[in-house]
Amino acid sequence: MSFLSRTVNSSVGCKTLMAVSGLALVGFIVAHLAGNLLVFAGPTALNAYAKGLRSYLPLLWALRIGLITAFILHIYAGIRLSRRAQQARPQAYVKRKTQVTTGAAQTMILSGLLLLFFALYHLAHLTFRLTHPQFAALGEFDVYAMLIASFQSPWTSGFYILSIATLMLHLNHGMASFFQTLGLDSRRHASLLFMAGPVFSTLLAAGFIAIPLSIFLGLIA
């Protein structure tokens, strides 16, 4: 127990918690994208995947509980660390000039909050089907039809693309930061690990954005 409490109470331990839970969330996002890309294989493939996901409930719930735990830990570490950081400088500078801080690093809390809002909307939209009343007419696993119906609207597509851009911004700093926080950095491969953030987040975002864009432009219907 002393190990756990010390880890959570120390700034370095809390950052480690942030990094590890962040990696779990990235793992989920990668798996999620792989599933989403089945939309390009046609309605049968995507709907069969959606049905397959829900066919074995213990595994589904194990994954869900893991995911929710990672979310809670990530948010908890974020709140805890940023509150401490606010207290660490009670008197702000009259003039402050940063030299190397990226916009992504500066806005992690903001992009994180936006992503939380998006995640809740996303659940209401496609999991609980609360936002689009016309979904009631569709079959339980007709994910394909739901996507086509949703992304034909410029508002839904636009909001989705903006949210993915936010995710890209968040991961841009987050992925690079992950390696540094876990101490996987050294002079030899520092630049390589720091490319991981921009490269990985851009690839992920490109994959996610391809779907609403293709539907909106009528490439898949």
Added chain:
Amino acid sequence: MRLVLHVWRQKSPEEAGAMVSYRLKEISPDMSFLEMLDILNEQLLAEEKDPVAFDHDCREGICGMCSLVINGQAHGPQSGTTTCQLHMRSFKDGDEIYIEPFRAKAFPVIRDLVTNRSSFDRIIQAGGFVSVRTGGVPDGNALPIPKTAADLAMDFAACIGCGACVAACKNASAMLFVSAKVSQLALLPQGKVERERRVLAMVGQMDQEGFGHCSNTFECEAVCPKEISVSSIARLNREYTRAALLERPSSSPTSSE
């Protein structure tokens, strides 16, 4: 050179401070920044006003005593140097210069631009002793140390403990300072005995002093007058995680505190 200075004036730790503007004439570009402040103080004394209090000692960039955030940058616009190594040729005639203390909860202002940085001393104290064999002078090379390890340890040992890393960090984090000290000792065989205890105690003290965490923005590295690399922070994280996993509660000096 003619200059307009905006200087943080604060009478005591308890009183609120504010920026006060001063005009200076006939400043030579060959003067150091601290000599320029000396001129300001001569002028203030002639007007029977309180001179501006600021920290300085060696004035050759090795003691770590001078501080100041100049135009929003710790130790001013020149990279890899301390404030005392900054010269007025880095500024232009007619420039406005903002001069503030290093700002952090763990560095309370004593007066004007002078801050109390003894929180750094307490972090060093928390690190404790390093077990060495006492007695006669040891034979040269009796303790083999790879050249690369010695060089890297020396790079980290170059830290003068000025606190610019804290001043530049958006979270007022002391991670670059602490990691430089931890890395220096973790690389050498002499410090190995206390390796786990030291990193846990120093990070514990750092948190207790009220410094923030590391957000990996690396502003600290950019302002460090000794150009300490942030790879030391990665090393500290590695050392900390390793120690947290290996350390037994009985050998922990912090558990009784």
